[in-house]
Amino acid sequence: MLSMKHITKSFATDNVVTHALREINLDLAEGDFVSVTGPSGSGKTTFLNIAGLLESATAGEYWLDGEDISKLDDKGRSRMRNQKIGFIFQSFNLIPDLNLFDNVDVPLRYRGFNAAERKKRIEFHLEQVGLASRMKHLPSQLSGGQQQRVAIARALATSPRFLLADEPTGNLDSSMAQSVMALLEEINRAGTTILMVTHDNTLAAQAKRQIYIKDGRVQEITDNRNIHNLAVG
Amino acid sequence: MFSYYLKLAWLSSKKTWGMSLLMVLAIGLGIGAAMTTVTVNYLMSANPIPEKSEQLYYVQLDSWEPTEPYFENGDPPEQLTYRDATALMQAKKATRQVIMSGMAAVIEPKNKDALPFMVGGRASSADFFPMFNVPFLFGSGWDAQADEKKELVVVINAELNERLFGGRDSTGETLRLAGKDFKISGVMARWNPKPKFYDITTGAFEDVEEVFVPFSLITEQFFDRSGNTNCWKPSESGFQAFLDSECIWTQVWVELPTAADRDAYQGFIDAYAAEQHKFGRFARQNNNKLSDVMTWLEQRQVVSDDASMMMAMALMFLAVCLLNTVGLLLAKFLGKASEIGVRQALGASRKDLFIQHLVESGVIGLAGGLLGLVFAWLGLSAIKAMYGDWIRDLAELDMNMILLAIALAIVSSILAGLYPTWRACQIQPSQQLKAQ
Numbered sequence: 001m002l003s004m005k006h007i008t009k010s011f012a013t014d015n016v017v018t019h020a021l022r023e024i025n026l027d028l029a030e031g032d033f034v035s036v037t038g039p040s041g042s043g044k045t046t047f048l049n050i051a052g053l054l055e056s057a058t059a060g061e062y063w064l065d066g067e068d069i070s071k072l073d074d075k076g077r078s079r080m081r082n083q084k085i086g087f088i089f090q091s092f093n094l095i096p097d098l099n100l101f102d103n104v105d106v107p108l109r110y111r112g113f114n115a116a117e118r119k120k121r122i123e124f125h126l127e128q129v130g131l132a133s134r135m136k137h138l139p140s141q142l143s144g145g146q147q148q149r150v151a152i153a154r155a156l157a158t159s160p161r162f163l164l165a166d167e168p169t170g171n172l173d174s175s176m177a178q179s180v181m182a183l184l185e186e187i188n189r190a191g192t193t194i195l196m197v198t199h200d201n202t203l204a205a206q207a208k209r210q211i212y213i214k215d216g217r218v219q220e221i222t223d224n225r226n227i228h229n230l231a232v233g
Numbered sequence: 234m235f236s237y238y239l240k241l242a243w244l245s246s247k248k249t250w251g252m253s254l255l256m257v258l259a260i261g262l263g264i265g266a267a268m269t270t271v272t273v274n275y276l277m278s279a280n281p282i283p284e285k286s287e288q289l290y291y292v293q294l295d296s297w298e299p300t301e302p303y304f305e306n307g308d309p310p311e312q313l314t315y316r317d318a319t320a321l322m323q324a325k326k327a328t329r330q331v332i333m334s335g336m337a338a339v340i341e342p343k344n345k346d347a348l349p350f351m352v353g354g355r356a357s358s359a360d361f362f363p364m365f366n367v368p369f370l371f372g373s374g375w376d377a378q379a380d381e382k383k384e385l386v387v388v389i390n391a392e393l394n395e396r397l398f399g400g401r402d403s404t405g406e407t408l409r410l411a412g413k414d415f416k417i418s419g420v421m422a423r424w425n426p427k428p429k430f431y432d433i434t435t436g437a438f439e440d441v442e443e444v445f446v447p448f449s450l451i452t453e454q455f456f457d458r459s460g461n462t463n464c465w466k467p468s469e470s471g472f473q474a475f476l477d478s479e480c481i482w483t484q485v486w487v488e489l490p491t492a493a494d495r496d497a498y499q500g501f502i503d504a505y506a507a508e509q510h511k512f513g514r515f516a517r518q519n520n521n522k523l524s525d526v527m528t529w530l531e532q533r534q535v536v537s538d539d540a541s542m543m544m545a546m547a548l549m550f551l552a553v554c555l556l557n558t559v560g561l562l563l564a565k566f567l568g569k570a571s572e573i574g575v576r577q578a579l580g581a582s583r584k585d586l587f588i589q590h591l592v593e594s595g596v597i598g599l600a601g602g603l604l605g606l607v608f609a610w611l612g613l614s615a616i617k618a619m620y621g622d623w624i625r626d627l628a629e630l631d632m633n634m635i636l637l638a639i640a641l642a643i644v645s646s647i648l649a650g651l652y653p654t655w656r657a658c659q660i661q662p663s664q665q666l667k668a669q
Contacts, residue, residue: 045663054578054663075582082580089666093575097244109237110580154579166666 001193002028002051002162007060009046009216020046022216024060028195030161033188035207036197043216044197045166051195052085052164053077065161082110086155086192090167092147094139094154100126101135104154111158125153129183145176152183156192163187165196169203181206234585238592245593249565253597256561260601260646263554265608268638270544272613272630277438277536281426282365285488286526289364290495292321292485293524294506298465299516309520311434311533312461312481317509322358326501327487328494329364332448333357334483335435335460338411340444342397352393352410353459354444355432356451362388362419364488365431370394372404372419379418380447387415388445394420410444411456428535430526432484434461437535458482479514487523499523551645558597558649566590566657573657574665583658590654591647598646602639606630609638 007024010017020043028034038044049055050062053069062069065084072080087093094103101122108118126132129149131142139147148168155163165184169177181203188194188208198204205224212220246253280286294317295302295309303310313321318332336356341349361367362374371394375386387408394403407414421441428437451458454472460482468478489495502521510518524532566573573586581589613628630638 049663052578054666055661075584078577078580078582078585081578087578087666093571093578093666095572095575097248106576107579109234110576110582110585158580 001030001032001065002026002195003061003063004051005061007050007057007062009043009050009055010058019216021050021057024216024218026211026218028193031188031191031193033185033194033208034196034211035204035209036195036211036213037199037201037204038213038219040199042213044213046216047213048164048166048195048197052087053081078110082107082158084161086158086160086163088148088151088155088163088165088168090170092139092144092151092171094147094150096139099136099138100131100142100150100153103139103150104157107154107158121157122153125156126150128156129153143176144171145173145179148172148176148180149183152180152187156187161191161193163192163194165194165198167198168196169198169200177203234588235592238589239596241589242593242596245565245569246596249568252561252565253600256558256565256597256646257600257604259554259557259561260598260642261604261608263551263645264602264605264638264642265612266547267544267551267641268605268609268630268634269612269616270540270547271637272609272634273616273628274536274540274544275634276427276629277540278530279427280527281428281430282526284366288488288490289526290487290489290498290523291526291529292487292502293522294502294515295517295520296479296481296509296515297517302517302520307517307520308532309517309522310463310481312463313483313485314479314481315476315483317505318483318485320505321485321487321502324501324505327489327498329360329488331358331360331364331486332483333361333432333485334448334451334458335432335442336446336451336456337459338444338456340393340397341409341412343409352443354446354456355442356446356448356456356458358448360488361431361445364486365426368422368424370420370422371402372417374445375418375447380449383447383449383453385413385415385450386418386447388419388421389417390421390441390443391423393443408444410446413455415446428530430530431486432460433530433533433535434484435459437530437533452476489523495523555645555649558601558646559652562594562597562650562653563656566653567660569657570660571665573660574662577660577662578666586658587654590657591650594646594650594654595643598643598649599639601646602642605642606635606638609634 004024004026007021009021010019024047036044036047046055050057064080067080095106104122104125105118108121123132126135129152131146131149131153134142139150142150168184169180172180184194184196185206196207204210208225210222210224211218282289292313293309293311294313296314296317297303297310322330322332334356336354337351338354339349339351358380359375359377370391374388375384379386387410389408394400398406403417403420406417408417425441429439429441462480462482464478464480466479468474468480487498489498503519506515506518506521509515576586609630613630617628
């Protein structure tokens with residue numbers, strides 16, 4: 001599904017080169033649920049941005065769903081983001097002037113679906129996150145948890161195979177965070193691969209695998225499935 | 234996607250309505266000022282008789298003073314002497330030819346209660362009407378025989394017919410003009426070519442005369458001549474002496490359908506000048522010109538330098554307004570950086586974003602264009618109020634001008650939007666999404 005080899009990202013100013021990521025190697029299988037943790041400034045978000053094709057790596061190979069990302073131009077990367085990747089952000093990033101229906105509609109417009117197909121998908125996914133009755137509301141009329149649910153519906157609208165979540169519960173209280181987490185687990189069970197950045201170790205432990213990044217390097221990969229199994233066993 | 238982009242443009246404009254209003258106002262003012270002056274220039278430089286302007290030629294012969302040319306640039310005088318003009322007319326070398334001059338006379342209405350009044354008119358030969366495609370409501374012009382026999386016939390315009398005869402068919406009736414009874418041979422339909430190309434010596438944007446009478450009656454001295462008369466050589470006293478003098482006061486137009494006809498006629502007037510040269514006239518014998526309608530108007534600079542200068546200044550003002558719009562659009566689009574970042578994350582390519590923002594610029598331009606039309610209308614009304622009647626027909630927005638205003642507004646606002654749009658498309662989504 002996802003394969004990164006020797007991914008490096010560095011930022012050069014006049015006389016200083018800062019290495020945000022160094023030699024990242026990672027493989028994600030279909031249906032994986034991987035959480036990424038690490039201290040602030042460790043490179044978690046940069047890693048997620050590269051995985052989501054929002055930034056390019058300085059060096060290394062990145063294959064997503066069989067395509068070599070380094071060979072794609074802006075149009076190709078946009079197509080990949082639209083068709084294969086869904087994004088969930090800490091601050092939801094809903095467009096404030098658009099109602100819920102139109103917010104979920106955004107990726108579908110770029111996908112080129114006809115009006116009937118778009119309507120069907122929007123209604124289905126808003127129903128899925130329990131907000132079908134509030135389609136005509138603006139984001140500002142919703143609570144934080146509800147806004148994040150809309151963002152999830154928007155991320156799922158194009159049926160992506162890969163979901164990227166950057167601190168999806170960071171702006172939510174613990175009960176809302178748990179309900180969003182439950183929703184993500186449900187989505188993962190349905191077959192979507194998820195990569196989630198979080199600073200919350202409890203939530204990170206709910207993922208199937210955990211990656212710990214520090215100083216731009218993957219320090220540790222933990223397979224929670226064995227731990228869960230052991231715990232269950 | 235276009236309707237989607239229109240919807241986004243509307244939402245965006247609504248959200249930043251103050252800024253949008255400023256941009257619409259800036260474009261509107263620029264377009265309004267530009268269209269006001271462009272309209273006046275456009276109508277000033279319009280072809281008044283497009284269907285045959287290339288077949289009608291104004292004749293200039295250089296009978297002027299041997300020591301000094303009439304115009305500084307050496308061009309021949311803009312009018313002809315009576316003797317030269319009549320010589321050309323008698324030669325009948327063109328398909329049609331007309332001799333003419335301005336005139337003025339008093340009309341005595343049949344209604345005894347109405348006071349006599351003065352009208353401006355034109356003394357011309359019969360070909361004037363078919364040559365310049367003059368439209369008639371009733372009747373027609375007179376024929377060449379009427380010219381020869383000096384018949385008392387008259388063509389009046391629609392306004393005078395309305396005033397004197399209540400708009401009915403007055404052909405065959407008499408009109409008391411200059412103390413004589415003239416028979417009305419025709420009533421012209423509304424015809425007011427701008428510029429009044431057939432005689433621009435007393436102003437290119439005057440209205441068409443109210444009455445037309447045979448030029449041959451000039452020699453009878455029933456009425457006063459009007460227009461410019463310029464003389465360089467003293468003449469003896471008496472009207473006949475004036476007719477034989479070197480004073481220039483008549484105009485001659487000829488109709489020459491083909492280039493061969495034109496060349497032949499040029500040969501004819503050159504030969505005429507050469508012959509006159511032998512008699513001691515025409516010191517510059519080869520300085521004779523045939524100019525078609527548009528060349529003649531251009532040569533006489535019918536569109537004044539002032540009008541061109543005004544237009545240039547108005548276009549510069551439009552450029553300043555557009556520069557302001559560039560700044561406002563830049564602020565507006567960069568203010569949408571986070572939305573642009575989100576859209577990129579959700580699959581919008583730079584091309585998608587580019588089109589979206591150009592459509593938004595175009596929508597603002599369209600609104601600015603419509604407002605500009607209102608300003609242009611106000612500007613033209615102000616010009617009409619300031620300059621009076623002569624500019625009346627020059628200060629009207631026609632469909633071409635309306636379309637030009639809208640197109641100019643949209644194209645210029647899209648141009649103004651190019652840089653802000655390009656900048657907006659350079660936004661790095663990752664930074665915006667993180668910054669949220």
